[in-house]
Amino acid sequence: MKMIGLIGGMSWESSAEYYRILNEGVRDRLGPTASARCLLWSFDFSEIERLQHDGDWDALAARMVDAAQRLQAAGAEVLLICTNTMHRMADLVQAAVGIPLLHIADPTGARVRAAGIARVGLLGTAFTMEQDFYKGRLAARHGLDVIVPEAADRALVHRVIYDELVAGIVDDRSRQAYRQVIARLVARGAEAVILGCTEIMLLLGPDDSPVPLFDTTSLHAQAAVAAALDDGIPGDSAAPGDRAAVSQVARGA
Incomplete structure (x- = not known):
């Protein structure tokens, strides 16, 4: 199982959901005692929110790149930015590390x-x-x-x-x-x-x-489970956990 690196805390309310979904997904695939191998870099969101509303995207990009590099140095093998908004600098983050970034x-x-x-x-x-x-x-x-x-x-x-x-x-x-x-x-x-x-x-x-x-949130975390377990990143053919995540969200589709 690959080590998943999470850039989170934006906010911690959703980062907690990522942690839950990742661990449930690994347990569903590997058995009742299995859990995800992951590292979390958690920001103080008050600092991030202030910079967002100030429009200081350069400062935000520097923080995101630093977090990604720290997670890679700590052993992360696949990387997630646990927020949609901060994917504004996803390309810069990906260019700064040698591990794949799973774009939300x-x-x-x-x-x-x-x-x-x-x-x-x-x-x-x-x-x-x-x-x-x-x-x-x-x-x-x-x-x-x-x-x-x-x-x-x-x-x-x-x-x-x-x-x-x-x-x-x-x-x-x-x-x-x-x-x-x-x-x-x-x-x-x-x-x-x-x-x-x-x-x-x-x-x-x-x-x-x-x-x-x-x-x-659910679809991103399930994609990370698939990548960590070498099932590939879900695309047109969803992995079992990904299908479950979608059925919960799009019930009655």
């Missing part, structure tokens, strides 16, 4: 396409919804037509992430507001919705949407 958009995009879906809505931070680093990869590598909420809905989705979910606050009023955002995306033609922030899975489940939801 790729297992997600592959599973969306495998489900026969072409037009998908995207929820995430304002950075993820509005900048091209994420939408562009889904379009270029996976042929997806990606739509995002209108400006007021983007602001709402972003606020709930930073004011509530990263602090572990799960509010039914916010869940209802997100349901309405999803309904508006569906009205614009979205056949499914990508939960493109690793904390959104704390708020939404399959019953909250009339179309399939694809949870990037």
Whole structure:
């Protein structure tokens, strides 16, 4: 089993979910006493959040590269950035290390396409919804037509992430507001919705949407299990754990 290196703490609420899913995935494959070999570099998210909103992406890139290099030096053999937004500097991180970085958009995009879906809505931070680093990869590598909420809905989705979910606050009023955002995306033609922030899975489940939801946290972690166990990175043919993760998220698809 390869050693998985996790760049986490962004926020720790979702990093804890990564740890759970990784260990459950390894246990499901190898037996009841098996668990994942992993290393975690955990940031103080207050520092990361401040730099994000200040627009200091160079400082953020330097921190991410440093974390990746430290994990590689400690023995990591495959690397995950446990947040969608910070994949803005994924190419810089990959160039700075000699181990593979599993990009969070790729297992997600592959599973969306495998489900026969072409037009998908995207929820995430304002950075993820509005900048091209994420939408562009889904379009270029996976042929997806990606739509995002209108400006007021983007602001709402972003606020709930930073004011509530990263602090572990799960509010039914916010869940209802997100349901309405999803309904508006569906009205614009979205056949499914990508939960493109690793904390959104704390708020939404399959019953909250009339179309399939694809949870990037679960799909990313399951891809890491497959890579660590030399099953390959799930693509059009999903590994058993990956199929389970998708069925939980996209129930009724």
